[in-house]
Structures are given as C-alpha cells and as structure tokens.
Amino acid sequence: MYTMPSSEIVQWVTTTATVSQHKAAELSCDSSCLTSENQKPRTERPKPQKKMIYDIITILCFPLSLKLYRAIPASGQFRCDDERLTFRVPDSGETVPVRLLFQSCYIPVIFIVVFGEFMNSKSYRNAFKDYIRYMSCQSINCVVNILLKILASTPRPHFFATCQPDWSRISCEGQGLVTFDPSLCQSTFEDGEEWRLTDSMRSFPSGHSQMAFCCAAFFTLYLQKRLASSSLKLLRLVTQAVLVMLALACALSRLLDHRHHPEDVVAGSLIGSIIGLLAAKTIITDEKNWTRKID
Numbered sequence: 001m002y003t004m005p006s007s008e009i010v011q012w013v014t015t016t017a018t019v020s021q022h023k024a025a026e027l028s029c030d031s032s033c034l035t036s037e038n039q040k041p042r043t044e045r046p047k048p049q050k051k052m053i054y055d056i057i058t059i060l061c062f063p064l065s066l067k068l069y070r071a072i073p074a075s076g077q078f079r080c081d082d083e084r085l086t087f088r089v090p091d092s093g094e095t096v097p098v099r100l101l102f103q104s105c106y107i108p109v110i111f112i113v114v115f116g117e118f119m120n121s122k123s124y125r126n127a128f129k130d131y132i133r134y135m136s137c138q139s140i141n142c143v144v145n146i147l148l149k150i151l152a153s154t155p156r157p158h159f160f161a162t163c164q165p166d167w168s169r170i171s172c173e174g175q176g177l178v179t180f181d182p183s184l185c186q187s188t189f190e191d192g193e194e195w196r197l198t199d200s201m202r203s204f205p206s207g208h209s210q211m212a213f214c215c216a217a218f219f220t221l222y223l224q225k226r227l228a229s230s231s232l233k234l235l236r237l238v239t240q241a242v243l244v245m246l247a248l249a250c251a252l253s254r255l256l257d258h259r260h261h262p263e264d265v266v267a268g269s270l271i272g273s274i275i276g277l278l279a280a281k282t283i284i285t286d287e288k289n290w291t292r293k294i295d
Contacts, residue, residue, distance in 0.1 A: 076153025116226030217276030
C-alpha cells in the first residue's frame with residue numbers, strides 16, 4: 001500500500017487551502033461588488049435648457065407664418081345666393097383692431113406674471129421664464145389659426161362687399177358654387193393692401209376669438225395655482241372673471257363687426273381655450289417650476 005510522504009501531504013493541503021481561499025475571495029468580491037454597485041447613489045445628469053430654446057423658436061415661427069398667410073393665394077368656394085356674405089364692414093372699422101388685440105394680450109399680462117411669481121418664488125427670473133412660455137403658447141396658437149384659415153378658405157360675411165364680384169363673368173348655374181379667383185373681383189386696393197382680398201376668403205376660425213380665449217384660459221389656470229392662498233381668493237376670482245369677460249367681448253365684437261360667422265367665433269374660442277389650458281398645464285406639471293424656491 002502506497003503511503004504519501006508527509007511533505008507531500010503538507011504541500012497538497014496548502015495548495016488546496018490556497019485555491020479555496022482564492023475562490024472564496026472571488027465569490028465574496030462578486031457579491032460585495034454587486035452590492036456596492038447596486039447601492040451606489042445614482043446621479044441624474046442635468047437636463048439641458050432646451051425649453052427656452054424651444055420657446056424662442058416657436059415665437060419666431062409666428063412672423064414667418066404671417067408672411068406665408070399673405071403670400072399664399074386664397075382658394076375655396078362661395079355661393080352666389082349666400083345671404084350671409086352680403087354684409088358690410090362698419091365705417092367705424094373694427095371694434096377691436098389687431099394692434100389693440102396684441103397689446104391687450106401681451107402687455108397687461110406682464111403684471112399678472114410678475115405679481116404671481118412675487119407671491120410665490122419672489123423670483124423675477126422665474127417670471128421671465130413663465131412669460132416666455134406664454135409668448136410661445138400664443139405663437140403656436142396663432143400659427144395653428146393661420147394654418148386652419150389657409151386650409152378652410154371660407155368667405156367672410158363681408159366677402160361680396162370686399163370682392164365686388166363681376167357677375168357677368170360668373171356662372172351661378174347648378175348648385176351656385178363658384179371657385180374663388182381674384183380675377184373675378186372688381187375691387188381695387190392701395191399698394192400693399194392686396195392681401196385684404198385674400199383675407200376675405202379666410203374666415204374660419206376667428207383669429208381674434210382664438211387669441212383672446214387662449215390668453216384668458218392660460219391665465220385663468222395660471223392664477224388658480226399662483227394665487228392659491230385663501231387670502232388672495234377674491235383677487236384671483238375677480239381677475240379670472242375679467243379675463244373671461246374680455247375674451248367674450250372680443251369674440252362678440254367679431255360678430256357685430258360682420259368679420260366672422262358664429263361658427264368661426266365658436267371654433268376659435270374653443271381652439272384657443274384648449275391651447276391655452278394645455279400650455280398652462282405644462283407649467284403646472286413641471287415639478288421644478290411649481291416647487292421652486294428663490295433663485
């Protein structure tokens with residue numbers, strides 16, 4: 001019977017113990033490394049300031065779309081016997097001119113944003129961000145309105161008075177539908193005012209109503225969060241009511257001035273309200289924006 005020398009036994013035991021120690025160390029390292037990696041605190045990368053860039057781009061889109069609005073020829077059809085197109089624009093002009101509309105939707109609301117931020121974060125920087133977001137909202141709103149007007153191409157109530165159709169060249173047989181062509185109109189305009197003829201074929205939806213209700217809806221929801229204190233409840237309710245009433249007055253003036261049909265005003269009011277509420281909601285759901293402290 002072979003008997004292993006004692007020296008070999010010692011060497012075998014030492015080798016086995018060393019291998020076992022290495023394996024145990026590897027297993028221990030794997031579990032400890034895995035645990036340490038799992039317990040390692042995650043550091044979120046700071047998000048780039050893309051929102052401000054996005055807002056600025058959308059703001060710049062509006063003047064570009066306005067140029068396209070005047071450059072793209074009008075299409076669409078009108079009926080020869082449509083009595084809804086026989087109105088005339090009042091000699092006094094528009095109750096709410098375009099300049100007054102923009103001034104009302106952009107200037108007074110600055111004080112609303114500044115006051116709202118002062119009552120919360122006391123940060124004028126945050127007020128600037130919210131105002132830029134509102135301007136971006138209105139720009140998107142106006143671009144949507146312009147696109148819808150171009151696609152719909154419906155005549156305004158004062159279309160016949162503005163176009164002054166040459167009926168000798170127009171055939172009203174059949175259903176009485178006539179495809180619009182500027183050459184069918186006898187009206188003349190001063191230099192740079194030819195776009196008014198194109199504008200007379202773009203009634204749907206009402207731009208005034210859409211812009212006014214976008215402003216009212218945005219700041220109604222904005223104030224609901226900014227002036228949430230019970231001590232400011234009366235001020236909040238009064239301001240919200242004034243905003244809605246002014247928007248209603250602006251929309252009603254478009255009917256009284258024979259600039260739009262009822263469906264134009266209703267559609268513009270609804271679209272503007274939806275865009276305004278969605279834009280305000282993006283601010284509300286931004287946790288950093290609503291829980292922010294003094295910068």
